[in-house]
Amino acid sequence: xxxxxxxxxxxxxxxxxxxxxxxxxxxxxxxxxxxxxxxxxxxxxxxxxxxxxxxxxxxxxxxxxxxxxxxxxxxxxxxxxxxxxxxxxxxxxxxxxxxxxxxxxxxxxxxxxxxxxxxxxxxxxxxxxxxxxxxxxxxxxxxxxxxxxxxxxxxxxxxxxxxxxxxxxxxxxxxxxxxxxxxxxxxxxxxxxxxxxxxxxxxxxxxxxxxxxxxxxxxxxxxxxxxxxxxxxxxxxxxxxxxxxxxxxxxxxxxxxxxxxxxxxxxxxxxxxxxxxxxxxxxxxxxxxxxxxxxxxxxxxxxxxxxxxxxxxxxxxxxxxxxxxxxxxxxxxxxxxxxxxxxxxxxxxxxxxxxxxxxxxxxxxxxxxxxxxxxxxxxxxxxxxxxxxxxxxxxxxxxxxxxxxxxxxxxxxxxxxxxxxxxxxxxxxxxxxxxxxxxxxxxxxxxxxxxxxxxxxxxxxxxxxxxxxxxxxxxxxxxxxxxxxxxxxxxxxxxxxxxxxxxxxxxxxxxxxxxxxxxxxxx
Numbered sequence: 001x002x003x004x005x006x007x008x009x010x011x012x013x014x015x016x017x018x019x020x021x022x023x024x025x026x027x028x029x030x031x032x033x034x035x036x037x038x039x040x041x042x043x044x045x046x047x048x049x050x051x052x053x054x055x056x057x058x059x060x061x062x063x064x065x066x067x068x069x070x071x072x073x074x075x076x077x078x079x080x081x082x083x084x085x086x087x088x089x090x091x092x093x094x095x096x097x098x099x100x101x102x103x104x105x106x107x108x109x110x111x112x113x114x115x116x117x118x119x120x121x122x123x124x125x126x127x128x129x130x131x132x133x134x135x136x137x138x139x140x141x142x143x144x145x146x147x148x149x150x151x152x153x154x155x156x157x158x159x160x161x162x163x164x165x166x167x168x169x170x171x172x173x174x175x176x177x178x179x180x181x182x183x184x185x186x187x188x189x190x191x192x193x194x195x196x197x198x199x200x201x202x203x204x205x206x207x208x209x210x211x212x213x214x215x216x217x218x219x220x221x222x223x224x225x226x227x228x229x230x231x232x233x234x235x236x237x238x239x240x241x242x243x244x245x246x247x248x249x250x251x252x253x254x255x256x257x258x259x260x261x262x263x264x265x266x267x268x269x270x271x272x273x274x275x276x277x278x279x280x281x282x283x284x285x286x287x288x289x290x291x292x293x294x295x296x297x298x299x300x301x302x303x304x305x306x307x308x309x310x311x312x313x314x315x316x317x318x319x320x321x322x323x324x325x326x327x328x329x330x331x332x333x334x335x336x337x338x339x340x341x342x343x344x345x346x347x348x349x350x351x352x353x354x355x356x357x358x359x360x361x362x363x364x365x366x367x368x369x370x371x372x373x374x375x376x377x378x379x380x381x382x383x384x385x386x387x388x389x390x391x392x393x394x395x396x397x398x399x400x401x402x403x404x405x406x407x408x409x410x411x412x413x414x415x416x417x418x419x420x421x422x423x424x425x426x427x428x429x430x431x432x433x434x435x436x437x438x439x440x441x442x443x444x445x446x447x448x449x450x451x452x453x454x455x456x457x458x459x460x461x462x463x464x465x466x467x468x469x470x471x472x473x474x475x476x477x478x479x480x481x482x483x484x485x486x487x488x489x490x491x492x493x494x495x496x497x498x499x500x501x502x503x504x505x506x507x508x509x510x511x512x513x514x515x516x517x518x519x520x521x522x523x
Contacts, residue, residue: 030167034174035301039362041178042297045202046363048185053195054293055271055285060133060199062267063116063123064140064206069260071112071144072151074252075105077393079155082248093236094159095225100242101152104249109148116141127268132196136203143207146214153217165220173213181205252393255402262409267292269416270428277424287425294363295371299379302347303386317394326451333391334453337384341460344383346502349468351376353476354494361491371429378433381440388443397450404442408435467505471498 046054079101086093117138124134150169157166184201192198236244270292274284320329351358355376356369392401412435420427448454455461475498484490 030164030171034171037171037174037178039297039301041174041181042294043362044182044185046294046366049195049198049202051286051289051294051366052282053198053289055287055289056130056132056195057199057202058289058293059128059130059268059271059285060136060140060203062264063128063133063137064203066260066264067112067116067141068144068147069256071109071148072105073108074249074256074393074398075101075148076151076155076158077252077390078245078249079152080158081155081394082245083156083159093241096236096238096241097245098152098156100238100245101155102149104242104245105148105152106145109145113141113144116144129272132199135196136199139200139203139207143210146210150210150214150217153214153221156221157217160224162220162224165217169213169216172216173209176212177205177209179205180208248398251398251402255398255405258402259405259409262406262413266409266412266416269413270420273416273421274424274428277421290366290368291371291425291428294366295359295368295375298358298362298368298372299347299351299375299382302343303383317391321395329395330451330453333447333451336387336391337447337453338456338460340384340387341380341455342464342506344380345461345464345468346471346499347383348376348379349465349472349502350495350498351379352468353472353498354479354491357479357487357491357494360487364487371425374429375432378436381436385436385440385443388440388447392443392447392450395450397446400446401443404439404446407442408439411435411438467502470505471501474498474501 042054045057049057079098082097083094086097120137120141121131121134123137124131154166154169157163181202181204184204185198189197189201271284271288274287275281278284278287317329317332320332323329351372355373359366359368359372362368389401389404392398412431415427415431415434420431423430444455475494478497479490479494482493484493
């Protein structure tokens with residue numbers, strides 16, 4: 001570690017923070033558009049294949065996520081963090097690390113592809129209990145290498161502060177996915193309603209979109225390297241570079257692997273428990289598809305604001321973590337956590353007061369309002385815990401996050417067997433509340449111990465709760481007074497009133513607080 005010694009270094013930190021804030025804003029816009037397109041895709045899918053089809057699709061994707069997690073590991077985070085650190089010393093070291101990252105990801109993704117191709121039939125019958133899943137799994141296996149390489153490129157662009165390229169690739173991928181899926185479901189498979197065949201058409205779109213995203217990132221990577229080529233030799237050997245990459249990637253990957261395996265096991269267990277509770281396979285898939293495929297994506301839609309900021313600031317926090325002076329990094333973390341807390345409480349309040357309007361606007365006649373209201377109580381915990389997890393990994397606390405994920409997975413599996421088996425979907429909702437609350441307190445406590453940054457309960461929790469309550473009651477009063485016929489109009493009006501009143505409360509009572517938070521983010 002080294003200490004900040006000159007004004008030049010302080011100015012450089014502030015300038016980087018200004019660039020990062022602009023990058024976070026751009027990334028948020030791209031992410032929001034991509035997520036909005038994702039919501040429309042889910043609306044289209046739910047109308048085309050129904051809640052039972054969504055349940056089957058979620059089963060297929062749960063296995064796909066597990067294998068893709070194995071293929072990509074923690075390469076995006078580790079490449080972004082290490083390239084940012086090595087750039088301080090030598091451009092050659094950064095390029096050498098990128099080559100090693102691509103090599104390691106190629107080997108791992110090839111293994112993942114082979115395992116998924118060879119084991120698709122066995123997984124479909126033995127674990128998913130549905131042979132219709134075999135063909136989609138084989139198609140999805142082909143996307144593994146492209147996902148792995150894309151993960152490395154995304155880490156590189158984040159470290160180089162080329163946020164627009166990384167963000168636009170996500171939007172490009174979403175556009176390709178929607179176009180291909182629409183083509184297959186509306187043209188090629190227009191005459192079929194068989195869920196298995198339709199799921200095959202969907203995963204073709206997923207696979208082609210991953211290939212397109214890789215091509216997009218790779219072309220930009222080649223162009224920028226040629227344009228900004230710096231003849232700088234590496235100061236470390238290839239072996240040392242690979243060792244430093246693995247020292248960061250392995251703990252993150254192990255955490256991700258174990259968490260993904262346990263999460264997949266949990267995902268496969270839930271429909272089985274639902275089926276044993278209701279006695280109907282179709283109803284079990286419908287309940288599962290409604291919660292996992294509809295409700296949770298709605299709740300996480302506003303998270304685009306936060307995920308963009310955390311992704312952009314992770315390399316900067318890694319740089320600041322190398323300094324012996326802890327004030328700059330603590331100021332960044334404190335400001336990020338304040339922003340996260342205020343926004344997450346606002347989002348939780350919105351879903352709590354307008355669950356039926358928002359649920360019906362996205363998924364008419366699916367009765368998602370009940371689940372949205374219950375999970376709105378834990379939405380702030382989900383948001384803050386996710387951000388805390390990312391910050392802990394950025395400052396080298398990967399081992400602790402792994403322990404917390406394992407404890408959480410053990411809790412969830414236990415509750416599935418003891419609670420969900422007796423209460424069905426209601427028990428599953430209770431599980432989600434308990435699980436996310438548990439991990440929130442673990443991660444928040446560890447962040448405080450590692451950095452000394454304590455939560456500002458009054459300004460970041462109590463005050464936003466008051467604002468959310470005032471905003472919620474005002475929105476409900478307006479909706480009850482005007483009584484809209486259209487579900488979409490009702491949701492739009494209620495959301496607009498809620499957001500407007502919440503913003504007014506912040507402006508009137510916390511203007512100085514907001515301004516100070518912005519300046520702390522800039523350094």
